[in-house]
Amino acid sequence: MKRGILGIPKDPKNQTLFSFDQRFGDDWPSSDSDDSDYKPGSPSDADDITLTCKAKCREGKKADNGSADSAAHCADVSSCHDAVHGDLWGKCIPHLVLLKIFYYVVASSGAVPFLCRVRRVCRLWHQCADDSTLWQSVDLSYGWIKANDETMQFLCQTRFSKKLTCINLSNWKSLTVNGLKLLVDTCPQLKSVNLSYCKVNSPGVLYMINKCSQLAEIDLTAYGSAAVVSPKTVVHIVNTCSGNLRSLNLSRNPPKGYNAVLKALATCCPNLECLDLSRYPDSSIPLSFNIEQLQHGCPKLCILRLVNANIVPSHVSVHDRSASESPGFPELKELSLRTTTSTSVVSVAGYNGILHRLVKKSEKLKLLDLHGCSQVTSVDLLRVPATDLAELYVSGCSVVKDEEMEILLAKWQHSLVTLDVSWNVHTETVLNMAMTRLASSSVTSKLEVLDLRGSQISLSTVQTLLKGCPLLHNLNLSSCRCLPRGMKREYFNESLDNLRKNIDSA
Numbered sequence: 280m281k282r283g284i285l286g287i288p289k290d291p292k293n294q295t296l297f298s299f300d301q302r303f304g305d306d307w308p309s310s311d312s313d314d315s316d317y318k319p320g321s322p323s324d325a326d327d328i329t330l331t332c333k334a335k336c337r338e339g340k341k342a343d344n345g346s347a348d349s350a351a352h353c354a355d356v357s358s359c360h361d362a363v364h365g366d367l368w369g370k371c372i373p374h375l376v377l378l379k380i381f382y383y384v385v386a387s388s389g390a391v392p393f394l395c396r397v398r399r400v401c402r403l404w405h406q407c408a409d410d411s412t413l414w415q416s417v418d419l420s421y422g423w424i425k426a427n428d429e430t431m432q433f434l435c436q437t438r439f440s441k442k443l444t445c446i447n448l449s450n451w452k453s454l455t456v457n458g459l460k461l462l463v464d465t466c467p468q469l470k471s472v473n474l475s476y477c478k479v480n481s482p483g484v485l486y487m488i489n490k491c492s493q494l495a496e497i498d499l500t501a502y503g504s505a506a507v508v509s510p511k512t513v514v515h516i517v518n519t520c521s522g523n524l525r526s527l528n529l530s531r532n533p534p535k536g537y538n539a540v541l542k543a544l545a546t547c548c549p550n551l552e553c554l555d556l557s558r559y560p561d562s563s564i565p566l567s568f569n570i571e572q573l574q575h576g577c578p579k580l581c582i583l584r585l586v587n588a589n590i591v592p593s594h595v596s597v598h599d600r601s602a603s604e605s606p607g608f609p610e611l612k613e614l615s616l617r618t619t620t621s622t623s624v625v626s627v628a629g630y631n632g633i634l635h636r637l638v639k640k641s642e643k644l645k646l647l648d649l650h651g652c653s654q655v656t657s658v659d660l661l662r663v664p665a666t667d668l669a670e671l672y673v674s675g676c677s678v679v680k681d682e683e684m685e686i687l688l689a690k691w692q693h694s695l696v697t698l699d700v701s702w703n704v705h706t707e708t709v710l711n712m713a714m715t716r717l718a719s720s721s722v723t724s725k726l727e728v729l730d731l732r733g734s735q736i737s738l739s740t741v742q743t744l745l746k747g748c749p750l751l752h753n754l755n756l757s758s759c760r761c762l763p764r765g766m767k768r769e770y771f772n773e774s775l776d777n778l779r780k781n782i783d784s785a
Contacts, residue, residue, distance in 0.1 A: 505533075586648075684710075
């Protein structure tokens with residue numbers, strides 16, 4: 280019986296791709312079996328080299344037992360063994376090539392914990408993993424290391440350098456002023472800092488703001504120190520960063536006095552792209568600001584999140600030219616007015632025109648979240664100038680009650696990827712007609728996620744949706760009272776494919 284490259288007998292009836300244990304099958308035939316000089320059962324070249332080196336070593340020991348030549352022979356054996364069986368990848372690959380490979384991995388999955396692991400492979404990988412160019416963006420929010428000053432000191436001494444520009448310290452609740460100052464002194468070129476759920480007091484945060492002159496992205500979500508997220512401190516942060524500031528996240532903080540923060544943003548932050556002023560559902564503190572003033576001061580705003588924000592907009596009269604001449608937010612791509620309370624901005628959006636004032640020039644809008652905005656109607660949405668909306672969330676709204684919903688979905692049928700119309704229990708006929716219109720063209724449909732929980736969707740309409748939306752991979756039919764029993768659940772990928780096959784027999 281022929282033997283493979285590992286010297287294991289071949290059994291044509293029991294072959295596996297690879298195995299170190301003969302009991303689990305045999306290896307696939309080796310390409311060496313086709314060579315003219317291949318002899319089945321003969322040892323490989325590597326084994327010949329190893330045996331030769333061992334023979335030389337034994338000869339050296341016999342010639343001079345305990346001499347220096349014996350040690351030299353043993354070194355030759357080790358080098359020969361490493362050359363054949365050793366890690367050529369870790370010793371011979373060019374440093375720049377390995378560094379480039381590491382760079383691509385870091386760009387896709389982050390520096391940590393990848394670099395910490397590969398630096399333990401060999402010396403070459405250790406040197407490449409410690410290269411400062413790879414430690415430019417670090418996410419330490421995973422929780423797999425101790426989030427304290429001692430860890431920060433170790434990282435600053437062994438890993439971080441002046442090339443570090445982005446760091447995520449979310450949930451580092453044990454970090455103190457000393458640890459943050461050490462980071463800032465080691466990495467003064469920081470551009471992005473995430474301190475969400477941290478507790479460092481205001482002197483440490485202000486030291487960072489004053490020291491890092493290029494700081495552009497700041498995340499203070501649910502901050503543990505009230506002094507840091509107070510209007511006075513935030514206004515100082517905004518004025519210090521001014522033109523560099525591109526992203527500011529103040530979500531889940533008490534918004535009392537934040538009208539001064541919005542005024543400061545409109546005054547000195549023309550490059551602001553992302554603003555998050557979302558708050559907790561149980562907070563009833565109103566958030567008052569001048570929409571048109573913010574539009575004039577921040578024309579590059581792309582993301583605006585006001586979840587559970589009880590907005591009190593500035594009054595605009597009919598003859599007010601500042602409102603009519605407002606540039607709007609022409610670069611706005613994401614607007615979230617989601618609410619889980621009864622007293623929120625969008626409960627009066629239909630009356631005061633807040634939605635229209637925010638998106639009147641936003642033709643690039645891709646995501647619109649109006650979850651829980653009970654007074655928003657299809658008429659309000661038809662005034663949205665965006666022509667290629669990709670994500671629309673109107674759960675718990677009055678949209679499904681309107682006859683214009685069919686026209687609304689026809690407007691965005693070619694671009695919608697995600698649609699949430701859950702928990703709209705009114706007007707079964709309007710909903711079914713609108714969903715039929717949504718599935719009118721399988722060629723142009725891009726719909727992938729559809730949430731119909733708690734609605735009165737009919738079985739025939741579900742059949743139409745499955746045929747007219749070929750890219751659909753997530754369909755939620757939970758609590759749909761008009762559907763047969765056993766069908767009211769959420770479907771993903773394979774389960775949705777099975778539903779497509781068996782829907783006719785439901």
